[in-house]
Amino acid sequence: MSKGKTQAPTVIHKVIMVGSGGVGKSALTLQFMYDEFVEDYEPTKADSYRKKVVLDGEEVQIDILDTAGQEDYAAIRDNYFRSGEGFLCVFSITEQDSFQATNDFREQILRVKSDENIPFLLVGNKMDLEEKRQVSIEDATARAQQWNVPYVETSAKTRANVDKVFFDLMRSIRVKKQATPSSGGGKKQSNTGGGKDKRKKKKCIIL
Ligand SMILES: Nc1nc2c(ncn2[C@@H]2O[C@H](COP(=O)(O)OP(=O)(O)O)[C@@H](O)[C@H]2O)c(=O)[nH]1
Numbered sequence: 211m212s213k214g215k216t217q218a219p220t221v222i223h224k225v226i227m228v229g230s231g232g233v234g235k236s237a238l239t240l241q242f243m244y245d246e247f248v249e250d251y252e253p254t255k256a257d258s259y260r261k262k263v264v265l266d267g268e269e270v271q272i273d274i275l276d277t278a279g280q281e282d283y284a285a286i287r288d289n290y291f292r293s294g295e296g297f298l299c300v301f302s303i304t305e306q307d308s309f310q311a312t313n314d315f316r317e318q319i320l321r322v323k324s325d326e327n328i329p330f331l332l333v334g335n336k337m338d339l340e341e342k343r344q345v346s347i348e349d350a351t352a353r354a355q356q357w358n359v360p361y362v363e364t365s366a367k368t369r370a371n372v373d374k375v376f377f378d379l380m381r382s383i384r385v386k387k388q389a390t391p392s393s394g395g396g397k398k399q400s401n402t403g404g405g406k407d408k409r410k411k412k413k414c415i416i417l
């Protein structure tokens with residue numbers, strides 16, 4: 211009946227995995243993508259993934275960028291971060307240092323995105339290793355509250371809360387895009403008194 215009707219393009223939500231090496235960024239990504247726990251994913255390999263999912267009744271595409279240390283080069287890292295619409299900031303509950311490192315990732319992301327309300331979840335992974343816990347739920351929750359973001363514990367091994375973190379983040383990206391009237395979403399900065407926004411307000415029109 212409605213043959214020939216052009217379909218609206220699929221909405222794409224761009225997610226970036228950040229966190230120290232070894233916390234389970236790749237394991238979480240691969241568990242979400244393929245329902246498998248991959249124990250020996252190449253630690254230095256960054257890769258991107260895409261998948262169509264149904265988010266609250268709407269078919270959308272999720273693009274996931276799984277970073278892997280190249281972020282040490284500031285220029286590469288900033289490019290990655292700039293392209294992201296939402297961030298899963300992962301640490302391992304078994305490694306205090308990885309929890310401390312989340313401060314640096316948060317700072318780097320805010321510097322690039324200039325937006326305190328960027329969709330962002332603090333993720334405490336490896337919750338199946340409770341006996342090796344070094345980061346208390348209280349400490350993690352306190353940091354998340356300070357940042358005004360959710361804190362969720364996951365296990366890439368048992369799949370606990372894996373879908374939840376990706377879907378919750380997509381919901382928060384969707385809300386953000388609805389609040390920002392620019393069709394591209396993501397590109398506009400909400401001007402919350404940063405003062406830097408006067409630079410480079412050029413528009414690029416493709417003819
Ligand atoms: N027990 C357990 N091990 C995990 C979990 N997530 C990742 N790992 C292990 O931790 C190591 C590092 O994981 P990986 O995904 O490569 O970390 P990445 O460097 O952050 O990408 C691997 O040996 C994984 O098998 C988890 O939720 N539970």
Ligand SMILES: [Mg+2]
Binds near residue numbers: 237278
């Ligand atoms: Mg990895």
